């Protein structure tokens with residue numbers, strides 16, 4: 001009897017301003033965020049800025065601590081760590097997500113997007129949201145938060161690649177997704193799957209003859225110093241994705257989840273501006289470092305990769321059609 005009475009008295013006294021409001025001890029939560037790219041790379045900057053906004057919006061209760069440069073492992077390892085909750089936020093290439101959600105491949109087929117604008121319209125629009133939701137709803141223990149731009153990937157080696165025949169006999173590193181392996185083989189090269197972090201020394205020692213990536217990755221990883229001819233094949237435009245760990249997500253209050261989603265969408269838009277600057281910047285610096293940029297007639301490569309689009313697109317034919325239909 002006495003207890004409820006006392007607590008009622010306390011509440012009344014507090015409401016009347018007679019005693020100070022009880023201070024609830026709230027420790028700050030810092031979400032571990034990871035990326036293979038170094039500090040300063042557009043995706044890393046966008047997530048760091050998202051962290052600043054999250055910190056400000058929650059008065060320091062929620063923060064993001066960034067682990068860039070692949071210090072927490074390569075993308076495969078980081079995806080696993082995110083699934084179990086050891087990493088809470090992760091920015092990865094969509095290429096690594098297909099084992100979790102096979103539909104992811106429908107967004108990264110070779111020569112799927114007509115151009116960058118098309119790709120951006122798809123990821124910004126309802127189909128992009130649909131895939132994020134599918135990832136969240138899948139048993140893969142990841143929450144799809146936002147997209148990022150990754151431009152398009154071009155082949156680099158020590159000689160110009162103008163036709164599929166030029167790739168003959170060359171070992172070209174690809175991300176370890178069977179669809180990308182098939183893509184390079186169809187383009188005429190010998191695909192070798194390898195982690196991003198191992199690639200510099202593989203190029204240097206001749207374990208591979210070349211690789212393929214966008215300008216900012218080619219530049220920041222210093223690959224141009226060991227393979228200085230950049231041929232504009234533009235065969236893959238693989239969107240990047242920002243995911244949250246499902247076990248960690250489920251512990252968050254609904255309002256915090258909504259706030260994180262909102263800020264992630266803002267990060268998607270901010271990354272885009274940073275991305276455009278970064279491509280321009282990397283291109284200038286690569287040219288200044290005597291990298292040769294080779295214009296390529298894409299037609300024979302588009303034709304050569306038709307069976308890959310056919311094979312990997314068939315299970316998601318409707319989705320692929322809808323992506324292609326986006327104007």
Ligand code: BDP
Nearest residue numbers: 036075092093175196214217
């Ligand atoms: C870069 C992506 C990164 C991938 C890397 C790769 O941003 O997520 O890990 O390519 O080729 O463009 O592995």
